Amino acid sequence: MSLRLFSSRLSAQGLSPAGSLSPALANAAVDCWSQFTLNASAVSQSLLRPAAVTLNIPGILSDIWESVLRAVPKKKTSHMKKRHRQMAGKALKDVKSLSTCSGCGQIKRSHVLCPHCVASIKKQWGRKSTE
Amino acid sequence: MAGGAAKYRHLSRKSSHRQALLRNLVTSLFTHESITTTWAKAKEAQRLAEKLITLGKRNTEASRKSALATFYTPHAILPKLFGPLRERYANRPGGYTRVLRVEAKKDDQAESAILELVDGPKDMRFALTARTIARQRAQGFDTLNEITALNVRKVTRFRDGGVDALETAVRKLKLSGQGEKAARPGSDDGEGEGFGWKGRTQKVKKVKKVKKGKKVKKAPLV
DSSP states (O other): OHHHHHHHHHHHHTOOOOSSOOHHHHHHHHHHHHHHHHHTTTSOHHHHHHHHHHHOOHHHHHHHHHHHHHOSOSSOOOHHHHHHHHHTTOOOOOOOOEEEOTTTOOEEETTSOOHHHHHHHHHHHHHHHHO | OTTOSOSSOOTTSOHHHHHHHHHHHHHHHHHHSEEEEEHHHHHHHHHHHHHHHHHHHHOOHHHHHHHHHHOSSHHHHHHHIIIIIHHHTSSOOSOOEEEEEESOOSTTOOOEEEEEETTSTTOHHHHHHHHHHHHHHHTTOOSOOHHHHHHHHHHHSSSTTHHHHHHHHHHHHHHTTOTTTOOOOOSOSOTTTTOTTTTTTTHHHHHHHHHHHHHHHHTTTO
């Protein structure tokens, strides 16, 4: 298979095949290609073949493949990083609308009944109903 | 928009569930005169409660039947609805119930509210207004501020012997010493202490802290 590939590369470069290849040359080609395929180990040969035919430059090609393969995060995003990212802008708001309770003078939220007064009034009602 | 604007809150329930919930709420309301629930449920139950009191005021056979069909314990409530409540609200042109926001009761911090029957024995606004007046008198102020005056009007306007009832309530508070009870909001809590990096998220806790400090402080006064 690698032989066939090599010959097609030659033809694409415009070199004449010039009859049958000499055995030495064929062996060298086999070595070269087996090395190449070993380097780009993650890529299946079937994927590689048409690329080799069109691009013609195996050295640079292998570099490109390397860079494509390595364009992934080096590390898993840590729990802290993820939580910080996802909770950004969701912090609790300050309660700024505060006022003084006219019934007891303590601080209470505006437009909401004073919890202290409500509790003590309810307690009184409870006492009354039991009396 | 598909489905149109909602005319009522669905309360995340299907129709039958919602109906049952509201019936439960109004049954409790008419039994106890005042209930505490989430604000949204209170507002929905308020609609139904107002309609039921209108039925009571109408006092016809048909209205009796529909009231009977609404309550879960009709035999305990119907005499009350068609008796004391009908008389209490005879002159009042609507607005028989009141929803007051209170601090969140549920642990999911859902907005809570008190739903109460106006001018009843558990009228929270009446009690709070009495408290305010008692405190002001204890401090030596005789004139009421705008909001308190408005509250006094709301509370006494349709109540039977409203002004006298309020006066009695104020006197009672004075006697039991609750008017002077809350002297001053504490400057003793050391605000701003220990909130450094947590400051933004701990605001609510801060309020709670103030409350706690107050209670401790008040205990000997009572």
